[in-house]
Amino acid sequence: MRSPSPRSAAVTALAGAVCAAASLVAATGAVFGAPAAGAAVACQVGYTAADWGTGFTAAVTITNRGPAVGGWTLTYSYTGNQRLANGWNGRWSQSGTTVTVVNESWNGSLATGAAVQAGARFAYSGANADPTGFTLNGTACNGGTEPTETPTTPPTTPPSDGTAPKLKVSGNTFVDAAGAAVRLRGVNRSGGEFACVQGNGVWDGPMDAASVAAIKDWNANAVRVPLNSDCWLGLDNVDPAYRGAAYQNAVKNYVGLLEENGITPIVELHWSHGLWTGNDNHCDTAAAECQKPMPDAEYAPEFWSQVAAAYKDDTAVVFDLFNEPYPNNLQVMDYGQSWKCWRDGGPDCPGLTYEAAGMQDLLDAVRATGAQNVVLAAGNSYSNDLGQWLAQRPADPAGNLAAAWHSYNFNFCEDAACWDRQLAPVAAEVPLVAGEIGENTCGHSYVDTLMSWLDGHGASYLGWTWNTWDCAGGPSLISSYDGTPTAYGAGLRDHLRSAP
CATH class of the missing domain: 3.20.20.80 (Glycosidases)
Known part of the structure; x- marks a missing residue:
């Protein structure tokens, strides 16, 4: 739009905002079925990684297959020396090989069938095997394998908690x-x-x-x-x-x-x-x-x-x-x-x-x-x-x-x-x-x-x-x-x- 008149506060320019968190290079996503008896959450977790040799971007997609929940905590473990750098769409932390992701205030509620994505950047050396087990709200997710889709566009980088990306x-x-x-x-x-x-x-x-x-x-x-x-x-x-x-x-x-x-x-x-x-x-x-x-x-x-x-x-x-x-x-x-x-x-x-x-x-x-x-x-x-x-x-x-x-x-x-x-x-x-x-x-x-x-x-x-x-x-x-x-x-x- 055209800009405001000299003393007007109603300027005409625009903004646009962003949060890009998704479509990373295809990797195997594990489908996890019903939890143990009495568990509050049935869950499905998909995991993908975009790897460049010394680091990678990981994305997790959590789908609620059980009753609606008001908050979620996801945990999983790596088998190598992967080290968390920063994360988004969740509060990420790491202790040893175990990674924990806790919902943000705005994405904690998941209705039945609803999904949420979160992502993070890691550094590593040596091998970088995908994690094979996930726990949501203290209950193990388990099950078969999701179909893998080959993306037609490059993976999308989510917002960073650190330096803006070079483009x-x-x-x-x-x-x-x-x-x-x-x-x-x-x-x-x-x-x-x-x-x-x-x-x-x-x-x-x-x-x-x-x-x-x-x-x-x-x-x-x-x-x-x-x-x-x-x-x-x-x-x-x-x-x-x-x-x-x-x-x-x-x-x-x-x-x-x-x-x-x-x-x-x-x-x-x-x-x-x-x-x-x-x-x-x-x-x-x-x-x-x-x-x-x-x-x-x-x-x-x-x-x-x-x-x-x-x-x-x-x-x-x-x-x-x-x-x-x-x-x-x-x-x-x-x-x-x-x-x-x-x-x-x-x-x-x-x-x-x-x-x-x-x-x-x-x-x-x-x-x-x-x-x-x-x-x-x-x-x-x-x-x-x-x-x-x-x-x-x-x-x-x-x-x-x-x-x-x-x-x-x-x-x-x-x-x-x-x-x-x-x-x-x-x-x-x-x-x-x-x-x-x-x-x-x-x-x-x-x-x-x-x-x-x-x-x-x-x-x-x-x-x-x-x-x-x-x-x-x-x-x-x-x-x-x-x-x-x-x-x-x-x-x-x-x-x-x-x-x-």
Whole structure:
């Protein structure tokens, strides 16, 4: 969405959240039948492991075959020197060779037939045999063997309790250093695009460890961080306290905090320079005080040169080139030309009153630094149109380019027919990230439907926004920075927490 007006708290960007825990490389899953007489739980446990020689990711799927339970504790043992590093979707611990997993507060209740997944990373040397016996709530699970399915996509990496994964593109999927697939699902954290240029600080609200812990508690594994080019570059229109090195260090500190919590930071150019007063303008100034139709050639490439240089040695950081290009909405060029403008900028943007940088220019600025980070290029018409994204996408020598798309209930492309027509072909070829999703009703029926479609196509998504604004003024996920959700936010939170 377009960003807020200069003093408004109802900014238009999105977030998306994530918790990816599943589909690991196939291994034998053991089916465990009825427990001993008088036991409270009948259970079935499936175990899979993705092994890279010195470590592995283990996933357990617990299915309740007995009466409903309000909490669970799983134990099993290894026969080698496997050592627990971290775990997710449960409280993992290890004593000797015995591993114990206790439910989290939000996934302890299992109705009859319900299943829950949890995962962890381990290090080892020597042999790495799968465990053969499991105990749930003190009762041994036993039985036959589950059918083994061969996955058609790489295994999915769950959120980490440690450093965020280093990412690259493999086909239409993000993968980590071990080759496991990663879907980015989380939230946007707005503020860095507007507070600084308005003289109100660098951020809007707390950006500390407690606020990140609250985001993580929603099972999010990615946070999109909108930025301002004037503030990063230290232009004179910005208060000296909030520009240049002060701004850059604040961004660096927040990016580091996210990574320490296993959360992927997506840094994004949101507000940029360039005077546009024609159709669909949002401010009558060249300064980066609102959403512009296209990034400017004067400052935007330099912004990305500096950002890429700062993070080129950290491929856990994802770059989102420009929030919401909208050359198709200016009424100065036809649809086909607007896509050429989107890609190439400059003379290919007839009628624009400042020189634009195209997505190719910004990508070139990133790659010229040597940065190999994953880069997102958002589509046309406020990023809601991907109709010519595949045909016009910029060339990336690193092969690490993904498509970004924004979707709200009031956009043009807001139903499954449009998603099937425009998004499915893109998602089949490159990773698709719905960088902003939301609805202005403060309900969640639209995003529920959208997230299900995106899940079915292996796409990533982030909800807009983790800010305590009046939900009536724009999609706001929370009413308090402790993570208390709005009605809209509850829909995203519950979906993230239940996601495999």
